[in-house]
Amino acid sequence: MSVAACILALAAAAQAPQAVKFDPSRDLEGFDACYSSEFSELYPLDVYSGMLGREMSAAELQDVHKRWMADCASGDAKVAALRADPREECAWLLRHRMAKSSYFSKITCIEDRSFPGFVFFVQRPAKDLPDYAASVARDYGPWLAKLQSVFDEQYTKPLKLERQRTHALWAVAILASEGDYFNFWGIHPNPSANAARACYDPLLRLVVGYEDPFKQDGPPADRRYPILNAFVREMLHAYSTSPDGRPGALWLEEGLASYLAYHEGLTPACLDERRIRPATLETIVGLAQAKTKGRVVLHPIEDLVALKSPEDVDALVTRRCDATGAVRPAENDVVNGFYGQSTLWIHFLHRAEDGALEQPFLKYLRWALSFDAGPDAMRLALDKRSLAALDREFFLWVFQEHDRAFPLAKADPAVIEALFADKRPASDNTASGPTATSPAAPFSPAVLAVGPSDIEAQHGLALLQARAGDLEGAIAALNLLADAKPAPPEDARVAREIQRLEQLVRLRDGFLESLRLSGAKWSTEFQGKKVIAAVSKVEGGFVHLSENRQGVPKIPLAALDLLEIAKQAGKKEEQGNAEPWARSYACVLAEDAKWEKLLKDTSDEARALREDARTLYPERLRAGRAASALNALSGATLPHGRQAGEASCESIRSLLASFGDVSIVQRKNGDLKRLAAAAAEAALADVEPASLLHGKWSEIEAGKVSIVYDFDQEAEAQDFRKQVGYMKEWRKAFKLDAGKEEDSSWRVRDGSFEGVGAACYRFALAFSAPMTVRYELRVSDAEAGRTAQVDFFVGICDDGKQNCILSSNFGHLKVRDSGQGVDTDVRRPEGFSYFVETPYRLEVRHDGTTVSVWIDGEKSAEAPCATRKGGGVFLWFHTTMPIAIQRLEIEGKVDPASIQALRATCAGKKLAEMGFL
Numbered sequence: 001m002s003v004a005a006c007i008l009a010l011a012a013a014a015q016a017p018q019a020v021k022f023d024p025s026r027d028l029e030g031f032d033a034c035y036s037s038e039f040s041e042l043y044p045l046d047v048y049s050g051m052l053g054r055e056m057s058a059a060e061l062q063d064v065h066k067r068w069m070a071d072c073a074s075g076d077a078k079v080a081a082l083r084a085d086p087r088e089e090c091a092w093l094l095r096h097r098m099a100k101s102s103y104f105s106k107i108t109c110i111e112d113r114s115f116p117g118f119v120f121f122v123q124r125p126a127k128d129l130p131d132y133a134a135s136v137a138r139d140y141g142p143w144l145a146k147l148q149s150v151f152d153e154q155y156t157k158p159l160k161l162e163r164q165r166t167h168a169l170w171a172v173a174i175l176a177s178e179g180d181y182f183n184f185w186g187i188h189p190n191p192s193a194n195a196a197r198a199c200y201d202p203l204l205r206l207v208v209g210y211e212d213p214f215k216q217d218g219p220p221a222d223r224r225y226p227i228l229n230a231f232v233r234e235m236l237h238a239y240s241t242s243p244d245g246r247p248g249a250l251w252l253e254e255g256l257a258s259y260l261a262y263h264e265g266l267t268p269a270c271l272d273e274r275r276i277r278p279a280t281l282e283t284i285v286g287l288a289q290a291k292t293k294g295r296v297v298l299h300p301i302e303d304l305v306a307l308k309s310p311e312d313v314d315a316l317v318t319r320r321c322d323a324t325g326a327v328r329p330a331e332n333d334v335v336n337g338f339y340g341q342s343t344l345w346i347h348f349l350h351r352a353e354d355g356a357l358e359q360p361f362l363k364y365l366r367w368a369l370s371f372d373a374g375p376d377a378m379r380l381a382l383d384k385r386s387l388a389a390l391d392r393e394f395f396l397w398v399f400q401e402h403d404r405a406f407p408l409a410k411a412d413p414a415v416i417e418a419l420f421a422d423k424r425p426a427s428d429n430t431a432s433g434p435t436a437t438s439p440a441a442p443f444s445p446a447v448l449a450v451g452p453s454d455i456e457a458q459h460g461l462a463l464l465q466a467r468a469g470d471l472e473g474a475i476a477a478l479n480l481l482a483d484a485k486p487a488p489p490e491d492a493r494v495a496r497e498i499q500r501l502e503q504l505v506r507l508r509d510g511f512l513e514s515l516r517l518s519g520a521k522w523s524t525e526f527q528g529k530k531v532i533a534a535v536s537k538v539e540g541g542f543v544h545l546s547e548n549r550q551g552v553p554k555i556p557l558a559a560l561d562l563l564e565i566a567k568q569a570g571k572k573e574e575q576g577n578a579e580p581w582a583r584s585y586a587c588v589l590a591e592d593a594k595w596e597k598l599l600k601d602t603s604d605e606a607r608a609l610r611e612d613a614r615t616l617y618p619e620r621l622r623a624g625r626a627a628s629a630l631n632a633l634s635g636a637t638l639p640h641g642r643q644a645g646e647a648s649c650e651s652i653r654s655l656l657a658s659f660g661d662v663s664i665v666q667r668k669n670g671d672l673k674r675l676a677a678a679a680a681e682a683a684l685a686d687v688e689p690a691s692l693l694h695g696k697w698s699e700i701e702a703g704k705v706s707i708v709y710d711f712d713q714e715a716e717a718q719d720f721r722k723q724v725g726y727m728k729e730w731r732k733a734f735k736l737d738a739g740k741e742e743d744s745s746w747r748v749r750d751g752s753f754e755g756v757g758a759a760c761y762r763f764a765l766a767f768s769a770p771m772t773v774r775y776e777l778r779v780s781d782a783e784a785g786r787t788a789q790v791d792f793f794v795g796i797c798d799d800g801k802q803n804c805i806l807s808s809n810f811g812h813l814k815v816r817d818s819g820q821g822v823d824t825d826v827r828r829p830e831g832f833s834y835f836v837e838t839p840y841r842l843e844v845r846h847d848g849t850t851v852s853v854w855i856d857g858e859k860s861a862e863a864p865c866a867t868r869k870g871g872g873v874f875l876w877f878h879t880t881m882p883i884a885i886q887r888l889e890i891e892g893k894v895d896p897a898s899i900q901a902l903r904a905t906c907a908g909k910k911l912a913e914m915g916f917l
Helices: 002-016 031-036 044-047 057-084 086-100 132-159 176-189 221-240 250-261 269-273 278-289 291-297 310-324 329-354 358-367 375-381 387-405 411-418 455-467 471-483 490-518 562-568 581-587 604-613 619-632 644-660 662-669 670-682 714-717 726-731 896-915
Strands: 109-112 119-122 172-176 197-203 206-211 524-525 529-533 533-539 541-546 554-557 696-697 705-709 720-722 747-749 751-778 790-798 804-808 812-819 824-825 840-846 850-853 859-866 870-894
Touching: 002 751, 031 044, 044 662, 057 086, 086 119, 086 206, 086 747, 109 132, 119 132, 132 172, 132 221, 132 250, 132 358, 172 176, 172 221, 176 206, 197 221, 197 411, 206 221, 221 250, 221 619, 221 859, 250 310, 250 329, 278 291, 278 329, 278 411, 278 804, 291 310, 291 329, 291 411, 310 329, 329 358, 329 387, 358 375, 375 387, 375 790, 387 411, 455 471, 455 490, 455 581, 455 619, 455 662, 471 490, 490 533, 490 581, 490 604, 524 562, 562 581, 562 840, 581 604, 581 619, 604 619, 619 644, 619 662, 619 670, 644 662, 644 670, 644 896, 670 896, 714 720, 714 747, 714 751, 751 896, 790 840, 804 840, 804 870, 812 850, 870 896
Parallel strands: 119 172, 172 206, 751 870
Antiparallel strands: 109 119, 197 206, 524 529, 533 541, 541 554, 696 705, 705 870, 720 751, 747 751, 751 840, 790 804, 790 870, 804 812, 812 824, 840 850, 850 859
């Protein structure tokens, strides 16, 4: 063959189609994405994977690609249909995960969707039972739905939590026996410390428990509790936005699950009650009294909130044992100590200190569900109060609750002080005794000053400084920040800000120079005057002006309005050598919306400015304003006197109303509250008690006063504080249930303080004998169909521990003083039939030695009373028929300590008005 022929043959061969070995990852667009998708089953991936390595011509490859695109489009349509309904998507993905589970793939489950919002997977029992899966859903569905409602009311709504799309459907699997559950456990071990009968599996996103239809052991509440407990965990995961998709601390998950799930009733409504399991109190108090064991298995709150796994708990106990030389306790004690503490802490944070800790706890919970559940978050939520002091309060409360639950087994709280003695920080100089607290250091408002390390706030202050015209001062402040070498991304933001401000200096100087060169008149404002003059020179930090009618020789550069300059410097020659975006930057600092219209530049710097203008500057300028307000407060002295106190209260209220969500304010919240408390105290220090109440106050003889309530103004009800739970055990003696105290509400209406149900209202002041309480009362008709139960007490000389004098119903008298062995019950000799809608006038008279009750001017009962001579006044009701107090008069000597308590209560209201929860 000739050379020419060879060349032609080679060229032809080169142009002929070449066969290729098929690789779907390389040759099919989107194949790998579909393969790794959780919806991979909706695509025929095995068909194409089976072709791997097959030789194909270009035409064959094109045909395969065409078929793939059609199959891919079909799969995409199925995915889109699922994603259009989050619940169906959730159910499909759950089936997908269960099908891949080494356990669920090997058993038969019946899926039941009969209960709205829930999907049940019920394992077929060993013996077939008709309608079994539906009956399981009927048994558990109402309880789970009620628990979700409780969770929503207590946490979801107040915290504005958003449920993750991945949990659009609540999922519960009920296995057929204990053996089946432990088989599941062996394949899917769960980190929860409390999962003997049920658990929440975060990988399957499924509650798993068991119900043996042929072996019902234990009370229904005990069998139901583990499923409810695991469901709380499912809800916590559903609302968590933390990086790992779960609450940030183990104690929180354990404690909330028990707090919400434990119940003692027979219907779902009992989940509204927050009961403490007595055995939990017994366990924790028992461990606390076992000194060696308690010191290694009971943990300060600072340690408790830092634990993230059961392994962390074990490691902490091991370290404690090593440090003290103690023998490691049984694993049951380790688990029960951690679990019981976690549960009781949740109860404590909701109900202790009359609920004062509940709002701080909710703030902590919000952070724990999003990014941080550690000790710093707890301190910040609790206004930086001493966590060591809180530990003591907690254990004192636990011992008190234990004594209530086990009145014959009193526990000695003296062990509390030694419990964490070796774990308390050296700076916590605690006085001896379980209730002692360290003396508070003198408070100075100077602690509110924004520190140099607070980059966000200092950056905001520099922006405000520049906005006001002091560009050089702002640049100097930012250079100091840059010298501190802040961490990314703040280092780049500070550097970028310095460069922008330097461009603004160029714009300002260029504009002023153009005015000087042109000799044109310049119109501006200075110190409230409109000034029209030519610029003669710029020197020494001033703009020197030609002679003008206003007689202004010069204006400081730092007083110039940069927004005005940006608007006037419309020509290139008026802008010096500043970048084109500098005018827009001046508008951004001034929060003038025209910045977008001016920003035509497409440079990288302009694009960065555009992004910061939309996302960074609104937040930084607010931080700057908040920091400025804090600095202003820090420079003042503690307020003294009503006028200074009120002014300080208003400043703090305004700060919190405008910037309460800014991080620098939240970090200073504890110190702000201390200043607010001082301000409220100053505002109320010289206020007479009469002006703190809403009744008619008058002075009478021998230092006694009379306070009268005609109940013609709604505000009068504010002087009576609802006290839930006082003498609650008395209610058990009555035949009829008058309802929950939380649901009752007495109010002022039509000249009466009236209501129905179970309630106790305590008056704002206490009195000492001789004293008299007069009240007019009537009972109204009960609601149709309700049986009558009318019981009411007026209590005087009460010590807060049920030692008091009681005017009972219509003319009876009780005197109780357990410490002195007094328990007198005097009933009027003859019976008394009351009539509805008829007013009765009653009096309780205490002359210092004897107390008597009078009705319509006639004495009905009398008793000696030498031990109860002073204390609180309260109204106590247990009635199914409406009761109205038409007039109330309290006459006697006011206890000075109660005046201070009233001022403290009013100060607390002022704190709430300022924005402190």
